[in-house]
Amino acid sequence: MEDDNSIFVGEKPFMNYVTGVVIQFTTKDAKEVIVRARGKFISRAVDVVEVVRNRFLKDQVEVKDISISSEEFQNKEGKDVRVSTIDIVLGKV
Amino acid sequence: MEDDNSIFVGEKPFMNYVTGVVIQFTTKDAKEVIVRARGKFISRAVDVVEVVRNRFLKDQVEVKDISISSEEFQNKEGKDVRVSTIDIVLGKV
Numbered sequence: 001m002e003d004d005n006s007i008f009v010g011e012k013p014f015m016n017y018v019t020g021v022v023i024q025f026t027t028k029d030a031k032e033v034i035v036r037a038r039g040k041f042i043s044r045a046v047d048v049v050e051v052v053r054n055r056f057l058k059d060q061v062e063v064k065d066i067s068i069s070s071e072e073f074q075n076k077e078g079k080d081v082r083v084s085t086i087d088i089v090l091g092k093v
Numbered sequence: 094m095e096d097d098n099s100i101f102v103g104e105k106p107f108m109n110y111v112t113g114v115v116i117q118f119t120t121k122d123a124k125e126v127i128v129r130a131r132g133k134f135i136s137r138a139v140d141v142v143e144v145v146r147n148r149f150l151k152d153q154v155e156v157k158d159i160s161i162s163s164e165e166f167q168n169k170e171g172k173d174v175r176v177s178t179i180d181i182v183l184g185k186v
Contacts, residue, residue, distance in 0.1 A: 043135040043136045046135050050177045066160070084139045088161070
């Protein structure tokens with residue numbers, strides 16, 4: 001599930017994601033933006049949200065909801081693998 | 094804020110934390126356990142919760158609340174540093 005209002009955090013430079021969220025709220029006038037990540041990038045997604053919320057859009061956006069889940073899949077060797085995911089919903093105050 | 098029902102996830106072996114949460118709910122009969130972490134260990138805290146919830150205490154515990162925040166402090170060089178934190182509240186179903 002990927003849509004215009006989702007920012008999927010991975011290994012690109014940190015500020016790419018921060019800017020991506022800010023642009024959604026400003027230029028694109030989004031009411032909500034979902035910051036999403038899997039595995040080790042979950043920590044980074046939380047950092048992105050905290051920097052947006054405390055610095056770039058201070059007093060303008062807030063965390064509306066946070067959910068965590070697991071995705072299960074088979075890796076190249078056919079072994080079952082589980083990875084954690086996070087969805088953080090940011091909304092205008 | 095550290096109390097008996099908090100498990101602070103860091104760099105010890107992964108299963109230590111999983112076992113810690115399970116013991117709180119079983120041997121110590123806790124109603125709620127808070128899994129907490131800072132910085133890069135946030136991803137790991139989510140993994141701990143997902144493994145407890147989906148495997149060891151499946152259908153017995155659920156995520157009641159998740160909150161994220163930031164801690165600010167000065168490092169050894171006197172520079173202001175920010176670190177993200179997460180608190181995940183697990184409760185009996």
